[in-house]
Amino acid sequence: MRYLILGDIHSNTEALEEILGNEKYDKVLFLGDIIGYAAEPDKCYDRFLQLGGLGVLGNHESGAIRQESLFIFSSNARKGILHALKTMKLENLEHMKSLPLSLEVSDIAICHTLLDEPSDFNYVFPEDKDSVHLKNTFSIMKRKGIRALFTGHTHTPCIFRESGDGSIEVFKTGESVLFLDERPVIINPGSAGQARNRIPRAHYAVYDDVLKKVFFRTRDYDKSSTARKIREANLPEFLASRLFEGI
Numbered sequence: 001m002r003y004l005i006l007g008d009i010h011s012n013t014e015a016l017e018e019i020l021g022n023e024k025y026d027k028v029l030f031l032g033d034i035i036g037y038a039a040e041p042d043k044c045y046d047r048f049l050q051l052g053g054l055g056v057l058g059n060h061e062s063g064a065i066r067q068e069s070l071f072i073f074s075s076n077a078r079k080g081i082l083h084a085l086k087t088m089k090l091e092n093l094e095h096m097k098s099l100p101l102s103l104e105v106s107d108i109a110i111c112h113t114l115l116d117e118p119s120d121f122n123y124v125f126p127e128d129k130d131s132v133h134l135k136n137t138f139s140i141m142k143r144k145g146i147r148a149l150f151t152g153h154t155h156t157p158c159i160f161r162e163s164g165d166g167s168i169e170v171f172k173t174g175e176s177v178l179f180l181d182e183r184p185v186i187i188n189p190g191s192a193g194q195a196r197n198r199i200p201r202a203h204y205a206v207y208d209d210v211l212k213k214v215f216f217r218t219r220d221y222d223k224s225s226t227a228r229k230i231r232e233a234n235l236p237e238f239l240a241s242r243l244f245e246g247i
């Protein structure tokens with residue numbers, strides 16, 4: 001089975017459709033933050049449901065269903081969530097309440113952040129390799145027999161792997177292939193809809209559970225259309241301009 005793994009789409013239809021139209025897959029797994037920031041949260045959420053609705057809750061969905069928590073978001077993030085609340089179908093907003101915090105599929109798991117405190121949405125960047133959340137997550141993975149955890153949230157592609165002595169190594173992904181062996185890994189394929197690694201492309205991964213290989217991919221997409229829709233929706237200009245810089 002080939003799993004297409006998409007994180008942090010953030011209402012970006014052009015990035016989502018570019019990937020779906022050009023990749024071979026059997027199932028699609030969504031790492032959360034389908035909504036927020038860009039102009040088309042409902043369209044992206046419809047597509048998620050059409051494709052089987054296999055996905056987890058992101059902090060932007062969490063903000064939409066628990067509006068009392070909106071004060072913790074940045075002003076730009078809050079405006080994106082308010083736009084989603086204004087424009088999305090009630091049934092889609094209701095459906096978000098059923099999204100799990102983590103999901104196990106085949107020999108992998110998906111979660112918007114890490115498995116130890118998934119509802120806290122902790123940020124763990126590549127430079128945070130000594131984070132207790134990574135250590136705790138590797139313990140949970142070993143206990144449950146999870147070979148790889150796919151995660152999003154930071155919009156920063158990377159791989160964390162526990163080495164034999166218990167220390168954690170960090171690797172960049174690039175356009176590469178990772179062969180899964182017995183060492184558990186935590187994989188962030190990066191953001192499909194709002195790259196922040198200065199590579200202004202749609203980032204994603206494909207996992208083949210027969211070959212035990214993860215393919216890291218990026219694609220260019222029609223950023224001008226996404227940006228135009230953001231401006232037409234009167235969302236902050238920065239949410240449009242950042243797409244061209246990958247920041």
Ligand SMILES: [Fe+2]
Nearest residue numbers: 008033153155
């Ligand atoms: Fe995000």
